Each structure stands twice: as C-alpha cells, then as structure tokens.
Amino acid sequence: MTVAAQVRTPEKIGGLGARVLFDRIEKRYGPVIAVDEVSLDIAPGEFVTLLGPSGSGKTTSLMMLAGFEIPTAGEIYVDDDPIAAVPPYRRNIGMVFQNYALFPHMTVGENIAFPLQMRKIGRSEIARQTRDVLELVGLPGYEGRYPKQLSGGQQQRIAVARALVFNPRVLLMDEPLGALDKQLREHLQLEIKALHDKLGVTIIYVTHDQEEALVMSDRIAVMNNGRIEQCGGPTDLYDEPETRFVATFIGESNFIDGVLARADGAIGYVEAPGLGSLRAPLKPGIAAGSPVALTVRPEKIIAHDNGASSHLNTVDGTVADVVFVGEMRRYVVALPGGQRLVLKAQNRSGVQSFNRGDAIRVGWSVDDCRLV
Amino acid sequence: MAALTHDLQGADREGQVARFQHLRRREQWRYVLLLLPAVVFLIAFYGYPVAAMLTRAFYDPVPGLQNFEPLVTARSTVEFLGLSIPMNAYIRVFWITLQIAAVVTIVSLLLGYPVAYALSSVSASRANLLMIFVLIPFWTSILVRSYAWMVLLGKEGIINEALLAAGLRTEPLVLLNTRLAVYLGMIHIMLPFMILPLYAVMRGIDRNLLRAAGNLGAPPSAVFRRIFLPLSLPGVAAGCLLVFILSLGFYITPALLGGQKDVMVSMLIQQQISLLKWGFGAALALVLLILALGIYALFTRVLGVERVFGSART
Amino acid sequence: MIQRGLTRRELVRRYGAAAAGVALLGPRALSSVASAQEATPVALPEIPAIPAALKGSGNVVVASWGGAVLDAQLKAYIEPFQEMTGITVTVADGPDPSKVKAMVDTGNVEWDVVQLGRGDVLALDGYWEEMDYSLFDTANLDAALMRPDSFAMVLFAEILAYRTDAFPNAPEGWKDFWDVEAFPGSRTMPAAAQLPFLEGAVIADGVPMDEVYPIDIDRAFASFDRIKPHVVKWWEAGAQPAQMLTDNEVPLAVAFNGRITPVKEAGAPVDIQWNEGLLAEDDWAIVKGAPNRENALKFCAFCTLPAPQARFSMLIPYGFVNSKAAELIPADQLARLPTAPELRPKLFLRDEQWWAENRESVIERWNEWILE
Known part of the structure; x- marks a missing residue:
C-alpha cells in the first residue's frame, strides 16, 4: 500500500515547495530563552528535521513558523514574504500535530473537508479532493468513520491527508509518529518520505528520535538549549560532529579527554593521560595547550590481541565487559589512566573474539576520529 | 489471551477459561464492594425516607388517588391558541415553576458560558484563583444573598437611589417583589452550577484542536463555532440540566423576592406540609419529581447520556 | 440558618432587629412573630415561693422556637423552674406540627411540651394529652384560654x-x-x-x-x-x-x-x-404519650404563675395570660403589650x-x- 507502489495515483497535489528562512529568530518567556537567535535557510522541497531533546526549542521554532507563537525578535520568511505577523489561518502552512489533533466530533470526511470549507471550495470539489487525498494516503472510502474508530496509524494518515488536502507549500510535522509502535513507525517513516518525494512539498519535521531523523531527512538541524548546534546532512552529522553534544546525541561515541599538545599541518597531537600521543584531524579554533576531547565511533575501532596494528592510533587495554548482540560483539575496554572505550566487532569468521579480562590492543584510523 | 489458550486442548483449555472468568468476576465484585457503603447510605437515609414520604400520596389520609384530584380539577379555563384549556391554581404553579426554571437556565447559560470560556483559556493556576470568585457566592447562605438583592432592588435601594440621584428617574422603579427580582436572585445562586460543568468540559478540550483548526485556515470565529462550541456541548447539557432541575425546587428566593404571582411548587408543598395535608403535599412532590425525571430523560434521549456526562476528550 | 452568629448580627445592623428572625419561613407560630430584640437589662420581678405540688425530680423536654422567644423563655420560665422545682428542662428546637405528627404516628415521642399556635393544636386533634388544671393556680386565668388539650402561654396581636x-x-x-x-x-x-x-x-x-x-x-x-x-x-x-x-x-x-x-x-x-x-395565642400542649407528662404539667402550671408571666412580657413584647401579671409590670412596658388593660378592649380574639x-x-x- 505504499504510495510508491500505488498504480492509480491521483494527480500530484502539491506544486513545488516553498523556501523557508528563519532569520535570527528569538523567543523569550520572561527571563527564559526558549529559542536563541536561530537562523536556518530551508530550500524549496527540502526535508529538514529539527532534532533535539525536549526543551531544546525545536517545537517552539515550529510553532512560530505555524503562527501559534510570535517571535520576540527576528523574522520568518516563506519564499520572500515575512510571516511573523500573519495570523495562523492566513499562512497556508500544513501541519501534522503530535497527537494528530483530529476533530473528534467530525468524521474523517468532515475533518479533511474542513480546510477546504474554510477556503470556500464548492461541495463537489471538496468531495473529489477528499476522495483523492484519502486514496493518496491509502485509506480510500474512510470518509464516514469517526477518528476514534481508527487505529493510531490510520489516524496518523488522516492527519497527513488533512494537512495536505489544501495544497500547502510547506508541511510541518511535530513528532508525528511519536505515539506509534516501532514497527509501524518505521513503516510510516518510509511512507512519509515517499510522499515527500512525490509531492515536492517542503517538510519541516520535529523529532527527538535521531534514527528517525537520519532515515528521513535531507538535512538535520540539531538543537540544544534553544540553539542550532549543527546543521547538515545525515552523513555529515554522523561522521563529522562538530560538538560533543552532536556526537553524543546522534549515534554512539567514545570520548578520550586530553590536551592538544601540538599541531603539525592538518594533524593535531592529543596527549591523554596513560595513553601517550593520539592523532586526529586538526580543527580550527583549538589552540595548542587547551583541553580537548577526541571522539571516535565504536564501530570504527578495530580490535587485535597484542599483535601489530596498522592503525595510526593504537592503545592497549583490558576487556572490562563483553555483550553479545547477535550481529556483533560489544566490548568495553578499560584503558590505562582510567578512561574507557566502547567498540563493536562484527560477528564473522576472521574477527577475533575476546573474553572479559583479556588484554586487548585497539586502534582506529586518524580520519575516523574528530576533535570536539 | 487468544494466543495463550490457542494450544490448550479440551479440559485444560476449559479450566483455563473458567479461571479467567473467575478472576474477572472477582474483579467485578471488588467494584461492587467499593460502591456498597455509598449505596447503603443513600438507600437508608435518602431513598427510604423519600419513598416513604412520596407513597403517602396514595394512602394519606385514605387509600386512593384522591390526592391527585385537585391537580386535575378545572377551576377555570384559559384560552390558548384558540383552545380552552382547563386550569387550576396547581397547574398554574407548575407552569410558573417551569417558566422560571427555563428562564433561569437560559440566562445562566448566556452569562456563564463566556465566564467558563475565559476561565478555561487562562493558565490552570490563574483559573484556580479566579474560580474562587465564582465560588464565593457558595459561601454565603441563600437567605443572606436574597437579602442582599433586597438592598439593591428596594424602592429606596441602591439602584433606585442611584437612578434618582442621577436624575434618570423621578419615580423609583418597581424592582423588588417582581418576577425580575426572582430571576436575578435565582440566577445569582445558579451561576456557579452552570459555570462548573461548563468549565470542566472546556478544560478537557485539547487546545491543539483549536490550533489545528486555525492552521487549517479557520479564523477565530470559525474555530469557536465549528470546533470549540460543539465540543463544549456536553458541558452545556450538564450545566443546563443541573440548573433547570435545581431551579424547579426553589423556595426561599421566590418567597422573599417575588411578587404575588411568583409562586413555585415547593412553596405549595411547604404550605401543604404545614397544613398537615401530607398526602396532597406528597402528591405535589411526586408530580414535581416525575416532571424532573421526565426532563432528565428528555435531555439524555435527545443528547445521549454520554454527551451529557461524558467528556470532550478524544 | 441565620439564627445565630455573625450573619445574624450583620443583618441586625443592616435591617434592624426585625430581619434577623426571618429564618423560619413557615409554620405559623411565635417563631415568625418573635423579634430578635437584643436583651436590655431589666429588673425582673422575683418569683415568690411556689406550691410544693409543683416540685419534683427528673426531666422534661420542652420544644420551643429558639431565637429571641427562647431567650425570654429561658429567663422567665425555664431557669427559675429548674431552680425552684428541681426538675431539669431539656430544650428541643423547632416544634413543627408535622414533627409532632411524625413522632406520635411512629410511636417515637421525644418531646413532652411543645409551643404551637392554637390552630395547629386543633389541626392535630387527638395528638395531645389532656390538660389537667388541678396543678394550676387558676384564680387569675381567663377560662376561655383553658382548653382541654392545651393552654395559652402567650398572646400576640x-x-x-x-x-x-x-x-x-x-x-x-x-x-x-x-x-x-x-x-x-x-x-x-x-x-x-x-x-x-x-x-x-x-x-x-x-x-x-x-x-x-x-x-x-x-x-x-x-x-x-x-x-x-x-x-x-x-x-x-x-x-x-x-x-x-x-x-x-x-x-x-x-x-x-x-x-x-x-x-x-x-x-x-x-x-x-x-x-x-x-x-x-400560642399554646403549651403536651404531646400524646409524652414520657414525662407529670413534669410537663408542672412546667405549664409554673409558667402561668403571675411572676413568670410578667417576666416574659417584660423580656419580649407579647401579652401575658395571667391578669395578675399586670400588677408586676412597670407602666411604660405595660403600654406596649396587647394585653395591657387599656389596649386589650381594642382587640378581638x-x-x-x-x-x-x-x-x-x-x-x-x-x-x-x-x-x-
């Protein structure tokens, strides 16, 4: 039933998406700063996710775009029009709410017809568009049901249908899959992605689920304490986190704390207690002698017994814990000096396995680690 | 459970099912036990005495239906829409009572709805504070409040003094001992009973629904008309029912503030009790009770019990 | 209701004494004719020694209307009665005729003497003990007020x-x-x-x-x-x-x-x-089956003595039933009583x-x- 597989597709209901620009947006509640000078330029048709823990300002940013909150400073543009002062009902921006916000006293058909009625569209046209959009989300013939007669996944699709039926050029989604179980969530992630590809509408998506963000987004803006920590494609964020927060929030990371001893061209040398000198690509803005952390993903660390290592960064330690996860083993390695590393080794022939207490030598490529 | 019992065969499976049923029955019994004290209390101290009083209508002073005779004996006729309707004082009083209760209900709704709406749209802590102002009248006895109205409405009361002093009138307005005074006094007492259920239902309305409607293109007036109003209807129904039925039993306020034709049924009942005509008093009370139950049934039939006492939550 | 406490005092201030006694909207009796006049200190006539036949022991339950009337009754009748006869008086509140009816009908008589309008006594024909006037000092009583089933305790106009x-x-x-x-x-x-x-x-x-x-x-x-x-x-x-x-x-x-x-x-x-x-008139009547009939008669007989009658009329402006009481009441106070010798002829019973x-x-x- 995925949209991509649909044979009898209705005509494409969205045109090209709109460009959305946050220009130094700020939102204060008294002394509390919820959103702190956020600037973000979203291209027409782009799928951008605001990712962050609760209280990071992502939902507030979305609410300002929808018009339910008014920024205390800055301006928001849709295409070239400033909209911060436009009331929500004139913005023409679609939105899918966290708990769908389907009107409980209206049928599915009435829910979907609502935005069209508000736009004074004729009765037969409403019926046609309702039928089309229900077909688009894979629930044809559901007009007469009430929301509470539908499953969570079906409600979610009706909410999407209602948000799209009036052809908005921007679609906002606030944790739209948060209430669903994992399997359904993964399924719907792909469906939404497919819808996006098909309609070309600009989607701004809010979630605290980093996996969801990685799967769906063209770009991810990681938010923390009201600010955007880093904005980039999923691969960029994963492979090249710029801050410790981003490295922690997206995927799993090891941090080795030390001091930047010296720089040699593009390579920085980090002195970590008990571990000697470790190398990493140098990052501008860190002066020699300042404290720094070297971060490396667990799957990028390779384990040996005490044999030679071809990797440029090599440390010796002891296996403190082993967890067998099926497709891999997860080792916790205690390092001299008291720090610990987590590494993941694939479960296949040719990869040596270790037991707790074994001496282990681990290493990683200089290109696979970052300074934060 | 289906998966659990799937592989069980024959007696094993039946045993399992029986055990589950047993557990469920025990669960149900637990609820019955929780309700028991209140039910026993109500039956012993409310149900029994009320029933004992009402049944007097059929045997006091002698068995039979003679206590209902005055209610259906025509003393005069009234022309209404070209029909001549048999009439007597008791029918008139029931009619006046219904009329007063209806007006009080409608005006209480019109006044209470905006208040409840305002209360439901401010923060919960501020609403709790403001709620105190709604509830303050509850702290004062009905009698004192009726007297307060006498101070306001009297010939030399505050309103007339102000009108005369401002030169707006040369003669004082007759406000006290009128139907208007009865309405004012009763609405004042009934407003909290209207506001509280309205507020409870309005608080339960998911604010995201209103935002969603705005997002979908509805201006504030349409958000109210299409979303908020229909979702608040259970509160309207509960408030109106409560106010209407409580109003049917009013006694002190009409006696103190009303004019000579503002006689309500409970005043008649009191009169019969003090005349020791308990059977006739019981008959009047019974008719009033049946009337109230009938209106309750009508309300729930038209709106559905769930809508009257259900919640607006999805 | 507002018989006592702050609310009553406020009402008194606002409306004068009359309003405060309004509480009982109902049966005809002194409750609704009584004033809530604040007791002014008056020198009450002493009660001379009483006949031995009025003395006794045990208890009698008197149901009275409370408020100002009861205050006067306490000082005029009840307190001296207890002192001089040795019989304890228990005061019950609100002698509603319907309560008397309920008590007698259910055989659960708790009251001995009740204060009721003559009309209520007549309406409850058969609910009373016969009045035994042998204990009374009948010399100065109006024979018209000595009914077989009740005795006038007070006259009001x-x-x-x-x-x-x-x-x-x-x-x-x-x-x-x-x-x-x-x-x-x-x-x-x-x-x-x-x-x-x-x-x-x-x-x-x-x-x-x-x-x-x-x-x-x-x-x-x-x-x-x-x-x-x-x-x-x-x-x-x-x-x-x-x-x-x-x-x-x-x-x-x-x-x-x-x-x-x-x-x-x-x-x-x-x-x-x-x-x-x-x-x-308001009467004392003894409830049929009263548990303390003998003491009840003694109480009624005591109350009709000239001195208690004079004391009551001095405490609250209602008329006495013993003509000898007039001699004990100062002229200015006598003038406000309906039973004053110069006023009585203007009235009809x-x-x-x-x-x-x-x-x-x-x-x-x-x-x-x-x-x-």
Whole structure:
C-alpha cells in the first residue's frame, strides 16, 4: 500500500515547495530563552528535521513558523514574504500535530473537508479532493468513520491527508509518529518520505528520535538549549560532529579527554593521560595547550590481541565487559589512566573474539576520529 | 489471551477459561464492594425516607388517588391558541415553576458560558484563583444573598437611589417583589452550577484542536463555532440540566423576592406540609419529581447520556 | 440558618432587629412573630415561693422556637423552674406540627411540651394529652384560654402598622387600610403561610369587630379583590412587614406587634394602630404519650404563675395570660403589650375553632385567588 507502489495515483497535489528562512529568530518567556537567535535557510522541497531533546526549542521554532507563537525578535520568511505577523489561518502552512489533533466530533470526511470549507471550495470539489487525498494516503472510502474508530496509524494518515488536502507549500510535522509502535513507525517513516518525494512539498519535521531523523531527512538541524548546534546532512552529522553534544546525541561515541599538545599541518597531537600521543584531524579554533576531547565511533575501532596494528592510533587495554548482540560483539575496554572505550566487532569468521579480562590492543584510523 | 489458550486442548483449555472468568468476576465484585457503603447510605437515609414520604400520596389520609384530584380539577379555563384549556391554581404553579426554571437556565447559560470560556483559556493556576470568585457566592447562605438583592432592588435601594440621584428617574422603579427580582436572585445562586460543568468540559478540550483548526485556515470565529462550541456541548447539557432541575425546587428566593404571582411548587408543598395535608403535599412532590425525571430523560434521549456526562476528550 | 452568629448580627445592623428572625419561613407560630430584640437589662420581678405540688425530680423536654422567644423563655420560665422545682428542662428546637405528627404516628415521642399556635393544636386533634388544671393556680386565668388539650402561654396581636411620615393623620383601622385614596401607597399583608387576613377584610367591608365570626368568606374575598392591586407583597415570614416598613417599601402593613415594637424603639418612623387588632395565642400542649407528662404539667402550671408571666412580657413584647401579671409590670412596658388593660378592649380574639374548620378550604380558595 505504499504510495510508491500505488498504480492509480491521483494527480500530484502539491506544486513545488516553498523556501523557508528563519532569520535570527528569538523567543523569550520572561527571563527564559526558549529559542536563541536561530537562523536556518530551508530550500524549496527540502526535508529538514529539527532534532533535539525536549526543551531544546525545536517545537517552539515550529510553532512560530505555524503562527501559534510570535517571535520576540527576528523574522520568518516563506519564499520572500515575512510571516511573523500573519495570523495562523492566513499562512497556508500544513501541519501534522503530535497527537494528530483530529476533530473528534467530525468524521474523517468532515475533518479533511474542513480546510477546504474554510477556503470556500464548492461541495463537489471538496468531495473529489477528499476522495483523492484519502486514496493518496491509502485509506480510500474512510470518509464516514469517526477518528476514534481508527487505529493510531490510520489516524496518523488522516492527519497527513488533512494537512495536505489544501495544497500547502510547506508541511510541518511535530513528532508525528511519536505515539506509534516501532514497527509501524518505521513503516510510516518510509511512507512519509515517499510522499515527500512525490509531492515536492517542503517538510519541516520535529523529532527527538535521531534514527528517525537520519532515515528521513535531507538535512538535520540539531538543537540544544534553544540553539542550532549543527546543521547538515545525515552523513555529515554522523561522521563529522562538530560538538560533543552532536556526537553524543546522534549515534554512539567514545570520548578520550586530553590536551592538544601540538599541531603539525592538518594533524593535531592529543596527549591523554596513560595513553601517550593520539592523532586526529586538526580543527580550527583549538589552540595548542587547551583541553580537548577526541571522539571516535565504536564501530570504527578495530580490535587485535597484542599483535601489530596498522592503525595510526593504537592503545592497549583490558576487556572490562563483553555483550553479545547477535550481529556483533560489544566490548568495553578499560584503558590505562582510567578512561574507557566502547567498540563493536562484527560477528564473522576472521574477527577475533575476546573474553572479559583479556588484554586487548585497539586502534582506529586518524580520519575516523574528530576533535570536539 | 487468544494466543495463550490457542494450544490448550479440551479440559485444560476449559479450566483455563473458567479461571479467567473467575478472576474477572472477582474483579467485578471488588467494584461492587467499593460502591456498597455509598449505596447503603443513600438507600437508608435518602431513598427510604423519600419513598416513604412520596407513597403517602396514595394512602394519606385514605387509600386512593384522591390526592391527585385537585391537580386535575378545572377551576377555570384559559384560552390558548384558540383552545380552552382547563386550569387550576396547581397547574398554574407548575407552569410558573417551569417558566422560571427555563428562564433561569437560559440566562445562566448566556452569562456563564463566556465566564467558563475565559476561565478555561487562562493558565490552570490563574483559573484556580479566579474560580474562587465564582465560588464565593457558595459561601454565603441563600437567605443572606436574597437579602442582599433586597438592598439593591428596594424602592429606596441602591439602584433606585442611584437612578434618582442621577436624575434618570423621578419615580423609583418597581424592582423588588417582581418576577425580575426572582430571576436575578435565582440566577445569582445558579451561576456557579452552570459555570462548573461548563468549565470542566472546556478544560478537557485539547487546545491543539483549536490550533489545528486555525492552521487549517479557520479564523477565530470559525474555530469557536465549528470546533470549540460543539465540543463544549456536553458541558452545556450538564450545566443546563443541573440548573433547570435545581431551579424547579426553589423556595426561599421566590418567597422573599417575588411578587404575588411568583409562586413555585415547593412553596405549595411547604404550605401543604404545614397544613398537615401530607398526602396532597406528597402528591405535589411526586408530580414535581416525575416532571424532573421526565426532563432528565428528555435531555439524555435527545443528547445521549454520554454527551451529557461524558467528556470532550478524544 | 441565620439564627445565630455573625450573619445574624450583620443583618441586625443592616435591617434592624426585625430581619434577623426571618429564618423560619413557615409554620405559623411565635417563631415568625418573635423579634430578635437584643436583651436590655431589666429588673425582673422575683418569683415568690411556689406550691410544693409543683416540685419534683427528673426531666422534661420542652420544644420551643429558639431565637429571641427562647431567650425570654429561658429567663422567665425555664431557669427559675429548674431552680425552684428541681426538675431539669431539656430544650428541643423547632416544634413543627408535622414533627409532632411524625413522632406520635411512629410511636417515637421525644418531646413532652411543645409551643404551637392554637390552630395547629386543633389541626392535630387527638395528638395531645389532656390538660389537667388541678396543678394550676387558676384564680387569675381567663377560662376561655383553658382548653382541654392545651393552654395559652402567650398572646400576640396582628395589627395595623404604618409609617408615621407617610400620612398627615394616622389610619384608624381596617377601613382606612383599605382606603387607598385617603391613604395612598403600597400595602403588605400575610400570605397563606400565615392565615389570610379575612377578619380585616370583612371589618373593612363594614362588619363590626365583635361580629366577625363566623366569617362570610365570599364577602372577605370580594373585599380582598379591592385591595389586591395595592398589595406589593403577601408576606410569608413575620420579619418581612417590619422590614418593608423600615425600608419604606410600603407605608402600611399588617404585622405582628412583636415585630413592630423593636423597630419603632430602634427609631424607625413606624407605629402600631391597635384598633381592631386580632389577638392570637400560642399554646403549651403536651404531646400524646409524652414520657414525662407529670413534669410537663408542672412546667405549664409554673409558667402561668403571675411572676413568670410578667417576666416574659417584660423580656419580649407579647401579652401575658395571667391578669395578675399586670400588677408586676412597670407602666411604660405595660403600654406596649396587647394585653395591657387599656389596649386589650381594642382587640378581638381569633376564633381558632372557626379557623380549624375552615382553614383548608380558605387556603385552597386563596391559592386560586392569588394567581387570578
């Protein structure tokens, strides 16, 4: 039933998406700063996710775009029009709410017809568009049901249908899959992605689920304490986190704390207690002698017994814990000096396995680690 | 459970099912036990005495239906829409009572709805504070409040003094001992009973629904008309029912503030009790009770019990 | 309700004493005719030694109307009775005739003596112990008040009350009350909860005071028809007419004398016209099956002694039933009592027997008439 597989597709209901620009947006509640000078330029048709823990300002940013909150400073543009002062009902921006916000006293058909009625569209046209959009989300013939007669996944699709039926050029989604179980969530992630590809509408998506963000987004803006920590494609964020927060929030990371001893061209040398000198690509803005952390993903660390290592960064330690996860083993390695590393080794022939207490030598490529 | 019992065969499976049923029955019994004290209390101290009083209508002073005779004996006729309707004082009083209760209900709704709406749209802590102002009248006895109205409405009361002093009138307005005074006094007492259920239902309305409607293109007036109003209807129904039925039993306020034709049924009942005509008093009370139950049934039939006492939550 | 405490005191301040006693809107008895006059210190006559036959032991339960009447009864009767006879008095509240009926009907008699209007005693025929006058000092009692089933404890008057600032000449009687040209302005009269004032109606129509009974009911209602448009309130509680006079809602009222005296003495421009006033009685009656019948008789006999009678009338402006009491009351206080030697001839006694026979049909007719 995925949209991509649909044979009898209705005509494409969205045109090209709109460009959305946050220009130094700020939102204060008294002394509390919820959103702190956020600037973000979203291209027409782009799928951008605001990712962050609760209280990071992502939902507030979305609410300002929808018009339910008014920024205390800055301006928001849709295409070239400033909209911060436009009331929500004139913005023409679609939105899918966290708990769908389907009107409980209206049928599915009435829910979907609502935005069209508000736009004074004729009765037969409403019926046609309702039928089309229900077909688009894979629930044809559901007009007469009430929301509470539908499953969570079906409600979610009706909410999407209602948000799209009036052809908005921007679609906002606030944790739209948060209430669903994992399997359904993964399924719907792909469906939404497919819808996006098909309609070309600009989607701004809010979630605290980093996996969801990685799967769906063209770009991810990681938010923390009201600010955007880093904005980039999923691969960029994963492979090249710029801050410790981003490295922690997206995927799993090891941090080795030390001091930047010296720089040699593009390579920085980090002195970590008990571990000697470790190398990493140098990052501008860190002066020699300042404290720094070297971060490396667990799957990028390779384990040996005490044999030679071809990797440029090599440390010796002891296996403190082993967890067998099926497709891999997860080792916790205690390092001299008291720090610990987590590494993941694939479960296949040719990869040596270790037991707790074994001496282990681990290493990683200089290109696979970052300074934060 | 289906998966659990799937592989069980024959007696094993039946045993399992029986055990589950047993557990469920025990669960149900637990609820019955929780309700028991209140039910026993109500039956012993409310149900029994009320029933004992009402049944007097059929045997006091002698068995039979003679206590209902005055209610259906025509003393005069009234022309209404070209029909001549048999009439007597008791029918008139029931009619006046219904009329007063209806007006009080409608005006209480019109006044209470905006208040409840305002209360439901401010923060919960501020609403709790403001709620105190709604509830303050509850702290004062009905009698004192009726007297307060006498101070306001009297010939030399505050309103007339102000009108005369401002030169707006040369003669004082007759406000006290009128139907208007009865309405004012009763609405004042009934407003909290209207506001509280309205507020409870309005608080339960998911604010995201209103935002969603705005997002979908509805201006504030349409958000109210299409979303908020229909979702608040259970509160309207509960408030109106409560106010209407409580109003049917009013006694002190009409006696103190009303004019000579503002006689309500409970005043008649009191009169019969003090005349020791308990059977006739019981008959009047019974008719009033049946009337109230009938209106309750009508309300729930038209709106559905769930809508009257259900919640607006999805 | 508002018998005691702050609310009552506030009401007293606001409306004068009369309003505070309004609490009981209901059965006719002294409750609604009593004033809540604040007790002024008066030197009460001492009670001389009593006959040994009145002394005893044990208990007696007296149901009285509480409020100001009870305060007077405590000082005039109950406290000296306990002291001088050795019999303990338990005061019960609110001797509603319907409660007496319920007690006797269910065989659960808790009260011995109750204070009720004569009409209520007659209405509950068969619910009383026979009055045994052998214990009474009958020398100065009016034989007309010594009924077989009750004894008059107090006499009060339903009189014409008027505002002294409303008319150049005081109204002389019910003819003047009915004369809306000579005495313009609104009136207030008792409703059915008290008895409709048929007596005044026929007197106004020309029937002499001593030929009122049996009342010509048709003539009375015809007379009522004439005054009806001018009656702004048919009052239910004794406090109402006093208050309406004080507030200048009406210049003319039918009221109980005990309600008017306090507001007059408090300075309101209000006075009593005693002419053609109706004298009514509240009685002591002993409930059928009373557990302490003997003590109850002793209590009734004690109360009718001259000194307790004088004490009561000095504490609250209601008339005594023992003519010897007049000698014990100072002249200025005697002048406000309906049983004062110079006032008594202006009044006529209500024919309770006539009312007992006609009350039901009169009130039924009244109910129709009031809504016409």
